[in-house]
Amino acid sequence: MAKIKTLADLKKMKEDLQSKVDVRERSNTPESYVQIKVGMATSGIASGAKEVMDFLIEALEKRNIEAIVTQTGDMGYCFAEPTIEVTKPGEEPIVFGYVDTQKADEIIEKYIKLGELVEGIIPVNYQVIDEDK
Protein backbone atom coordinates (compact mmCIF):
# COMPACT_ATOMS: atom_id res chain seq x y z
CA MET A 1 0.00 0.00 0.00
CA ALA A 2 1.20 3.51 -0.81
CA LYS A 3 2.50 5.56 2.05
CA ILE A 4 0.11 8.07 3.51
CA LYS A 5 1.20 11.67 3.90
CA THR A 6 1.74 12.74 7.46
CA LEU A 7 2.66 15.83 9.39
CA ALA A 8 6.30 14.79 9.16
CA ASP A 9 6.06 15.06 5.37
CA LEU A 10 4.48 18.45 5.81
CA LYS A 11 7.41 19.58 7.90
CA LYS A 12 9.82 18.54 5.17
CA MET A 13 7.82 20.36 2.59
CA LYS A 14 7.74 23.48 4.71
CA GLU A 15 11.52 23.47 4.96
CA ASP A 16 11.81 23.09 1.20
CA LEU A 17 9.48 26.01 0.68
CA GLN A 18 11.34 28.19 3.15
CA SER A 19 14.65 27.58 1.44
CA LYS A 20 13.30 28.57 -1.96
CA VAL A 21 11.38 31.75 -1.41
CA ASP A 22 10.89 34.13 1.40
CA VAL A 23 7.35 33.14 2.13
CA ARG A 24 7.09 35.42 5.09
CA GLU A 25 7.93 38.47 3.11
CA ARG A 26 5.48 37.50 0.40
CA SER A 27 2.50 37.08 2.63
CA ASN A 28 3.06 40.28 4.57
CA THR A 29 2.29 42.56 1.67
CA PRO A 30 -1.08 41.50 0.32
CA GLU A 31 -1.61 44.90 -1.34
CA SER A 32 1.02 44.10 -3.93
CA TYR A 33 -0.93 41.10 -5.22
CA VAL A 34 -3.95 40.53 -7.31
CA GLN A 35 -6.69 39.74 -4.82
CA ILE A 36 -9.68 37.66 -5.81
CA LYS A 37 -12.70 37.03 -3.65
CA VAL A 38 -15.11 34.32 -4.65
CA GLY A 39 -18.68 34.79 -3.46
CA MET A 40 -19.56 31.70 -1.51
CA ALA A 41 -22.99 31.91 0.01
CA THR A 42 -25.67 29.30 -0.63
CA SER A 43 -26.39 30.72 -4.08
CA GLY A 44 -22.72 30.79 -5.03
CA ILE A 45 -21.99 27.28 -3.84
CA ALA A 46 -25.06 25.89 -5.55
CA SER A 47 -24.04 27.41 -8.85
CA GLY A 48 -20.47 26.13 -8.81
CA ALA A 49 -18.36 28.70 -6.95
CA LYS A 50 -16.16 25.99 -5.48
CA GLU A 51 -15.12 24.68 -8.90
CA VAL A 52 -14.36 28.23 -10.02
CA MET A 53 -12.27 28.86 -6.94
CA ASP A 54 -10.32 25.62 -7.37
CA PHE A 55 -9.73 26.53 -11.00
CA LEU A 56 -8.54 30.05 -10.16
CA ILE A 57 -6.05 28.84 -7.58
CA GLU A 58 -4.64 26.22 -9.90
CA ALA A 59 -4.56 28.40 -13.00
CA LEU A 60 -2.92 31.37 -11.28
CA GLU A 61 -0.26 29.18 -9.78
CA LYS A 62 0.45 27.47 -13.13
CA ARG A 63 0.70 30.81 -14.89
CA ASN A 64 2.94 32.24 -12.20
CA ILE A 65 0.65 35.08 -11.27
CA GLU A 66 1.01 36.04 -7.66
CA ALA A 67 -2.49 36.26 -6.33
CA ILE A 68 -4.48 35.70 -3.20
CA VAL A 69 -7.75 33.86 -3.71
CA THR A 70 -10.18 33.88 -0.83
CA GLN A 71 -13.85 33.31 -0.28
CA THR A 72 -16.38 35.85 0.84
CA GLY A 73 -20.03 35.77 1.77
CA ASP A 74 -22.96 36.96 -0.21
CA MET A 75 -22.17 39.95 -2.40
CA GLY A 76 -25.83 40.57 -3.09
CA TYR A 77 -25.78 39.45 -6.70
CA CYS A 78 -27.47 36.09 -6.29
CA PHE A 79 -28.92 36.30 -9.78
CA ALA A 80 -25.44 36.38 -11.30
CA GLU A 81 -23.67 33.67 -9.31
CA PRO A 82 -20.96 32.57 -9.27
CA THR A 83 -19.51 36.04 -8.75
CA ILE A 84 -15.91 37.03 -8.14
CA GLU A 85 -14.35 40.32 -7.12
CA VAL A 86 -10.95 41.06 -8.58
CA THR A 87 -8.71 43.76 -7.13
CA LYS A 88 -5.51 44.49 -9.00
CA PRO A 89 -2.81 46.30 -7.03
CA GLY A 90 -3.62 49.99 -6.84
CA GLU A 91 -6.91 49.65 -8.70
CA GLU A 92 -10.56 49.66 -7.79
CA PRO A 93 -12.18 46.26 -7.26
CA ILE A 94 -14.26 44.91 -10.12
CA VAL A 95 -17.05 42.37 -9.67
CA PHE A 96 -17.67 39.83 -12.41
CA GLY A 97 -20.85 37.78 -12.60
CA TYR A 98 -21.76 34.43 -14.18
CA VAL A 99 -18.19 33.20 -13.81
CA ASP A 100 -17.64 29.61 -14.88
CA THR A 101 -14.18 28.15 -15.40
CA GLN A 102 -14.09 29.37 -18.98
CA LYS A 103 -14.98 32.90 -17.92
CA ALA A 104 -12.44 32.70 -15.11
CA ASP A 105 -9.79 31.80 -17.67
CA GLU A 106 -10.78 34.79 -19.79
CA ILE A 107 -10.62 37.08 -16.75
CA ILE A 108 -7.10 35.90 -15.95
CA GLU A 109 -5.85 36.17 -19.51
CA LYS A 110 -7.49 39.47 -20.44
CA TYR A 111 -8.21 41.45 -17.31
CA ILE A 112 -5.52 40.36 -14.90
CA LYS A 113 -2.72 39.97 -17.44
CA LEU A 114 -3.53 42.70 -19.97
CA GLY A 115 -5.91 45.01 -18.15
CA GLU A 116 -8.63 44.64 -20.79
CA LEU A 117 -12.17 44.62 -19.51
CA VAL A 118 -14.22 41.55 -20.31
CA GLU A 119 -17.95 41.02 -20.45
CA GLY A 120 -19.84 40.21 -17.28
CA ILE A 121 -18.84 43.14 -15.08
CA ILE A 122 -21.44 44.10 -12.50
CA PRO A 123 -21.36 47.88 -12.14
CA VAL A 124 -20.62 49.05 -8.61
CA ASN A 125 -23.45 51.54 -8.55
CA TYR A 126 -25.85 48.62 -8.58
CA GLN A 127 -28.21 48.81 -5.61
CA VAL A 128 -28.12 45.88 -3.26
CA ILE A 129 -31.38 45.08 -1.46
CA ASP A 130 -29.62 45.25 1.90
CA GLU A 131 -28.63 48.85 1.43
CA ASP A 132 -32.24 49.99 1.16
CA LYS A 133 -32.92 49.56 4.84
Added chain:
Amino acid sequence: MNNISMHILDIAQNSIRGEASLIEIEVNEYVQEDILEIIIKDNGRGMDNEMLTHVIDPYTTTRTTRKIGMGLPLLKHSAEQAGGYLMIDSKLEEGTIVSVRFKHSHIDRPPMGDLAGTIVLLVAANPEIEFKYIHQLNDNKYEFNTKEIKEVLEDVKINDPKIRGFLKEMIVENLNELYVL
Protein backbone atom coordinates in the same frame (compact mmCIF):
# COMPACT_ATOMS: atom_id res chain seq x y z
CA MET B 1 -26.47 21.57 -3.43
CA ASN B 2 -26.11 18.08 -4.70
CA ASN B 3 -23.67 16.67 -2.20
CA ILE B 4 -22.74 16.61 1.47
CA SER B 5 -19.50 18.55 1.06
CA MET B 6 -21.35 21.53 -0.43
CA HIS B 7 -23.78 21.57 2.48
CA ILE B 8 -20.83 21.53 4.87
CA LEU B 9 -19.19 24.43 3.03
CA ASP B 10 -22.44 26.34 3.20
CA ILE B 11 -23.26 25.73 6.86
CA ALA B 12 -19.67 26.47 7.90
CA GLN B 13 -20.14 29.83 6.23
CA ASN B 14 -22.72 30.67 8.92
CA SER B 15 -20.14 29.90 11.59
CA ILE B 16 -17.59 32.14 9.90
CA ARG B 17 -20.09 34.98 9.72
CA GLY B 18 -20.91 34.29 13.37
CA GLU B 19 -17.31 35.18 14.24
CA ALA B 20 -16.28 31.71 15.36
CA SER B 21 -12.61 31.10 16.11
CA LEU B 22 -12.99 27.32 16.16
CA ILE B 23 -15.15 25.25 13.84
CA GLU B 24 -15.47 21.50 14.26
CA ILE B 25 -16.79 19.41 11.43
CA GLU B 26 -17.64 15.82 12.15
CA VAL B 27 -18.72 13.23 9.62
CA ASN B 28 -19.79 9.99 11.24
CA GLU B 29 -20.68 7.00 9.16
CA TYR B 30 -22.18 4.11 11.08
CA VAL B 31 -22.90 1.67 8.33
CA GLN B 32 -24.24 -1.10 10.59
CA GLU B 33 -26.82 1.23 12.10
CA ASP B 34 -27.44 2.79 8.68
CA ILE B 35 -26.63 6.29 9.92
CA LEU B 36 -24.72 9.12 8.34
CA GLU B 37 -24.33 11.98 10.77
CA ILE B 38 -22.83 15.41 10.12
CA ILE B 39 -22.10 17.74 13.01
CA ILE B 40 -20.91 21.30 12.58
CA LYS B 41 -20.05 22.97 15.83
CA ASP B 42 -18.71 26.46 16.38
CA ASN B 43 -17.87 28.85 19.19
CA GLY B 44 -19.34 31.86 17.45
CA ARG B 45 -21.84 34.33 18.71
CA GLY B 46 -24.76 31.90 18.77
CA MET B 47 -28.47 32.65 18.77
CA ASP B 48 -31.16 33.25 21.35
CA ASN B 49 -34.24 31.03 21.58
CA GLU B 50 -36.35 33.42 19.59
CA MET B 51 -34.01 33.28 16.64
CA LEU B 52 -33.49 29.56 17.04
CA THR B 53 -37.17 28.90 16.44
CA HIS B 54 -37.10 30.95 13.26
CA VAL B 55 -33.78 29.94 11.83
CA ILE B 56 -35.10 27.05 9.80
CA ASP B 57 -37.76 29.09 8.06
CA PRO B 58 -36.23 30.99 5.16
CA TYR B 59 -39.05 33.51 4.90
CA THR B 60 -39.37 34.48 8.54
CA THR B 61 -35.65 34.73 9.05
CA THR B 62 -34.82 36.80 6.03
CA ARG B 63 -37.32 39.41 7.11
CA THR B 64 -36.86 39.64 10.86
CA THR B 65 -33.15 39.13 11.10
CA ARG B 66 -30.57 39.69 8.47
CA LYS B 67 -30.10 37.14 5.76
CA ILE B 68 -29.93 33.65 7.11
CA GLY B 69 -31.28 32.46 3.85
CA MET B 70 -31.68 29.07 2.31
CA GLY B 71 -28.68 27.15 3.62
CA LEU B 72 -30.25 25.46 6.66
CA PRO B 73 -33.69 24.89 5.10
CA LEU B 74 -32.03 23.20 2.12
CA LEU B 75 -30.01 20.90 4.34
CA LYS B 76 -33.06 20.09 6.45
CA HIS B 77 -35.01 19.25 3.32
CA SER B 78 -32.18 17.11 2.06
CA ALA B 79 -32.01 15.18 5.35
CA GLU B 80 -35.74 14.63 5.58
CA GLN B 81 -35.82 13.39 2.03
CA ALA B 82 -33.32 10.72 3.02
CA GLY B 83 -35.08 9.46 6.13
CA GLY B 84 -33.26 11.78 8.51
CA TYR B 85 -33.58 15.06 10.35
CA LEU B 86 -31.77 18.23 11.30
CA MET B 87 -31.26 19.67 14.76
CA ILE B 88 -29.83 22.99 15.85
CA ASP B 89 -28.79 23.95 19.30
CA SER B 90 -27.36 27.32 20.12
CA LYS B 91 -26.53 29.55 23.04
CA LEU B 92 -25.96 33.24 22.76
CA GLU B 93 -22.25 34.12 23.03
CA GLU B 94 -21.34 30.42 23.27
CA GLY B 95 -21.85 28.92 19.88
CA THR B 96 -24.01 26.77 17.69
CA ILE B 97 -24.24 23.08 16.88
CA VAL B 98 -25.93 21.96 13.72
CA SER B 99 -26.35 18.22 13.53
CA VAL B 100 -27.98 16.36 10.74
CA ARG B 101 -28.67 12.70 10.15
CA PHE B 102 -29.34 10.77 7.00
CA LYS B 103 -30.23 7.17 6.48
CA HIS B 104 -26.87 6.01 5.12
CA SER B 105 -28.27 3.63 2.54
CA HIS B 106 -31.20 5.82 1.47
CA ILE B 107 -31.40 6.26 -2.27
CA ASP B 108 -31.88 10.02 -1.84
CA ARG B 109 -28.97 10.43 0.54
CA PRO B 110 -26.63 12.88 -1.21
CA PRO B 111 -23.15 11.56 -2.08
CA MET B 112 -20.20 12.83 -0.04
CA GLY B 113 -18.70 14.97 -2.78
CA ASP B 114 -15.26 16.52 -2.49
CA LEU B 115 -14.85 16.53 1.29
CA ALA B 116 -11.08 17.00 1.24
CA GLY B 117 -11.30 19.91 -1.18
CA THR B 118 -14.02 21.55 0.89
CA ILE B 119 -12.07 21.30 4.13
CA VAL B 120 -8.92 22.68 2.52
CA LEU B 121 -10.89 25.49 0.94
CA LEU B 122 -12.34 26.52 4.30
CA VAL B 123 -8.99 26.23 6.03
CA ALA B 124 -7.08 28.21 3.42
CA ALA B 125 -9.68 30.92 3.01
CA ASN B 126 -9.93 31.50 6.75
CA PRO B 127 -6.38 31.16 8.06
CA GLU B 128 -7.26 32.90 11.33
CA ILE B 129 -9.92 30.31 12.20
CA GLU B 130 -9.02 26.90 13.63
CA PHE B 131 -10.72 23.93 12.05
CA LYS B 132 -11.12 20.38 13.27
CA TYR B 133 -12.36 17.76 10.89
CA ILE B 134 -13.16 14.33 12.22
CA HIS B 135 -14.29 11.59 9.91
CA GLN B 136 -15.42 8.37 11.49
CA LEU B 137 -16.28 5.26 9.53
CA ASN B 138 -17.59 2.57 11.85
CA ASP B 139 -14.77 2.05 14.36
CA ASN B 140 -12.06 3.89 12.47
CA LYS B 141 -11.38 7.55 12.70
CA TYR B 142 -9.37 10.23 10.94
CA GLU B 143 -8.73 13.53 12.63
CA PHE B 144 -7.49 16.68 10.94
CA ASN B 145 -6.64 19.66 13.11
CA THR B 146 -5.34 22.98 11.83
CA LYS B 147 -3.76 23.73 15.19
CA GLU B 148 -1.31 20.86 14.73
CA ILE B 149 -0.67 21.86 11.16
CA LYS B 150 0.02 25.48 11.97
CA GLU B 151 2.47 24.38 14.64
CA VAL B 152 4.41 22.44 12.01
CA LEU B 153 4.23 25.24 9.48
CA GLU B 154 5.44 27.97 11.83
CA ASP B 155 5.69 31.10 9.69
CA VAL B 156 4.76 29.45 6.42
CA LYS B 157 1.18 30.30 5.55
CA ILE B 158 -1.44 27.58 5.55
CA ASN B 159 -2.92 29.05 2.36
CA ASP B 160 0.26 28.81 0.31
CA PRO B 161 -0.77 27.00 -2.90
CA LYS B 162 1.79 24.22 -2.37
CA ILE B 163 0.65 23.65 1.20
CA ARG B 164 -2.97 23.59 0.06
CA GLY B 165 -2.16 20.91 -2.47
CA PHE B 166 -0.34 18.88 0.14
CA LEU B 167 -3.14 19.12 2.69
CA LYS B 168 -5.73 18.06 0.17
CA GLU B 169 -3.70 15.00 -0.79
CA MET B 170 -3.12 14.20 2.86
CA ILE B 171 -6.85 14.24 3.61
CA VAL B 172 -7.74 12.25 0.50
CA GLU B 173 -5.17 9.57 1.33
CA ASN B 174 -6.31 9.29 4.92
CA LEU B 175 -9.97 9.06 3.92
CA ASN B 176 -9.15 6.39 1.36
CA GLU B 177 -7.34 4.50 4.08
CA LEU B 178 -10.48 4.64 6.21
CA TYR B 179 -12.50 3.05 3.45
CA VAL B 180 -9.90 0.34 2.87
CA LEU B 181 -9.65 -0.71 6.52
